[in-house]
Amino acid sequence: MYKIVRRKNLNPTVTQMEIEAPLVAKKAKAGQFIILRADGDGERIPLTVAGANAKEGTVKIIFQIVGATTEKLNAKNAGEFISDFVGPLGKPTHIDGLKKVCVIGGGVGCAIAMPVAQALHAQGTEVTSIVGFRNKDLLILEDEFKACSSKLEVMTDDGSYGRHGNVTMPLKEMLEAGEKFDEIIAIGPLVMMKFVTLTAKPYGVPVTVSMNPIMIDGTGMCGGCRLTLNRDGKKITEFACVDGPDFNGYEVDFDEAMSRGRAYFDFERKAHEKACNLLKKGGNE
Numbered sequence: 453m454y455k456i457v458r459r460k461n462l463n464p465t466v467t468q469m470e471i472e473a474p475l476v477a478k479k480a481k482a483g484q485f486i487i488l489r490a491d492g493d494g495e496r497i498p499l500t501v502a503g504a505n506a507k508e509g510t511v512k513i514i515f516q517i518v519g520a521t522t523e524k525l526n527a528k529n530a531g532e533f534i535s536d537f538v539g540p541l542g543k544p545t546h547i548d549g550l551k552k553v554c555v556i557g558g559g560v561g562c563a564i565a566m567p568v569a570q571a572l573h574a575q576g577t578e579v580t581s582i583v584g585f586r587n588k589d590l591l592i593l594e595d596e597f598k599a600c601s602s603k604l605e606v607m608t609d610d611g612s613y614g615r616h617g618n619v620t621m622p623l624k625e626m627l628e629a630g631e632k633f634d635e636i637i638a639i640g641p642l643v644m645m646k647f648v649t650l651t652a653k654p655y656g657v658p659v660t661v662s663m664n665p666i667m668i669d670g671t672g673m674c675g676g677c678r679l680t681l682n683r684d685g686k687k688i689t690e691f692a693c694v695d696g697p698d699f700n701g702y703e704v705d706f707d708e709a710m711s712r713g714r715a716y717f718d719f720e721r722k723a724h725e726k727a728c729n730l731l732k733k734g735g736n737e
Contacts, residue, residue, distance in 0.1 A: 453533040454488075457510055462592040466516050466560055467526050468502070473537050474509030476501075482571040483545030483564075483662065483698055486511065487670045489536040490525040497521045498667045498693075500564040501540060511537075514563035514592075541670045542697050545660070547571055550634045552578045554626070555601075556619050556648055558640020559585060564662055565639040566593050566600075573600035580633070581605070582622050584644070588613035619644060620651045627655045635660060638701065642710045649701035659701035663692045665709060680705040 455472040462468050476486060480501045487496050497519075503512035517526050528534065545568050547553075553572050557565030562583050572579050581601040585591050586609045597604050605622040606614030615622070623636070638648040639662040649659045668674040670693045677692040681703040690696070 453535065454537040456528055456530050456532050456534065457508075459528075459530050462514065463590050465518075465590070466514060466563075466592055468512065468514045468563075469525075470505075470510045470512050471534065471537055472509060473511045474506075476537065476539050477504040477509050477511050478506050480504040480511060480540040481544035482547070482567040484540035484542045485670075485697065486513070486537055486539030487541060487667070488513075488525075488534055488538070490521055490528070490534050492535045494524065494535065495521050496536075496668060496670075498541075498664065498670060500662075500664075500697075501567065502563045503567055503570075511539075514560065516560040538670065542693060543695075545571070545637065545662075545698055547575065547577065550577050552580075552632065552634050554580045554582065554623065554631075554633045554636045556623065556636065556638040556640070556644075557581070557583045557597075558619060558638075558644040559590065560592070561640030561644075561662070562593050562597070565637070566596050568637055568639070569597060570600045578602050580626070580631075582607065582619045584608070584619040584640070585613075586610065618647075620647050623648065624651050627652065627657070633657050636701075638662075642706055645701060645704075646706035646710075649704075649706075653702065660698050661701040661704060662697045663699055663704065663709065664697060665692050665712060667693055669693075680708050 456469050457472050458470040460468045485498050485500045487498050499513045499515055502514045515522050555565050555569040569579050579601045580603045581597045582605045584607040607617050607619050636652050636657050636659045638645045645661040652659050665677045667677040672691045672694040678689050681688050683703050
């Protein structure tokens with residue numbers, strides 16, 4: 453069992469927790485993830501490591517309430533426990549040797565982008581951050597991005613905060629103005645990462661994207677997290693849990709990934725509704 457040391461509501465649908473997991477905290481790096489179960493009968497879900505404190509032995513996770521498991525997890529308070537917390541899994545984000553990087557986060561993907569930006573800043577890299585949200589109420593981690601970025605652009609779809617528009621707008625402006633980045637690291641919805649990649653392509657800037665497909669065991673055994681990549685004129689299959697979660701954005705078949713990601717949408721929605729009803733009634737079935 454793993455104790456919830458602290459929890460904080462970042463916005464109405466996004467929660468931050470710090471979990472007591474000293475062995476994970478000792479080894480976790482930016483870009484890696486864990487797999488947890490909220491209770492002994494629950495499903496396994498992957499969540500990115502949003503921060504780790506090896507001295508305290510705690511790991512920070514940030515999650516959006518979208519399904520049954522995240523609803524059950526969100527119902528837990530500091531001092532309570534979750535059943536399983538396995539990791540760190542996946543490969544850390546490659547940051548060595550990068551001098552100037554643009555980090556782009558969309559929505560709850562900012563929870564993954566933020567520790568990457570912090571790790572880059574800590575090694576002396578000049579970081580430009582672009583973050584995007586649907587509206588002001590969904591904004592998260594602005595202060596954290598400000599602290600590790602030489603420049604920060606905040607975008608909202610409805611213009612209620614920051615600039616009106618999506619994250620590709622300031623990126624294109626910077627590239628058109630002659631800004632030179634060693635790499636662009638984009639993390640967020642698949643459609644966002646796809647268009648960030650398309651925006652950067654004419655300028656030849658390397659793009660790294662963080663993929664979070666359907667995932668079960670986290671060791672490459674189930675094949676649920678497979679991705680199709682177009683590499684050197686050939687289609688190949690790799691697995692997000694062991695080969696990623698970071699991939700070359702120019703190689704990813706985003707359309708296939710989006711299609712697979714919608715496969716269980718209706719099932720997850722119904723499971724979420726059932727979990728909400730059980731929690732309201734105090735049930736555990």
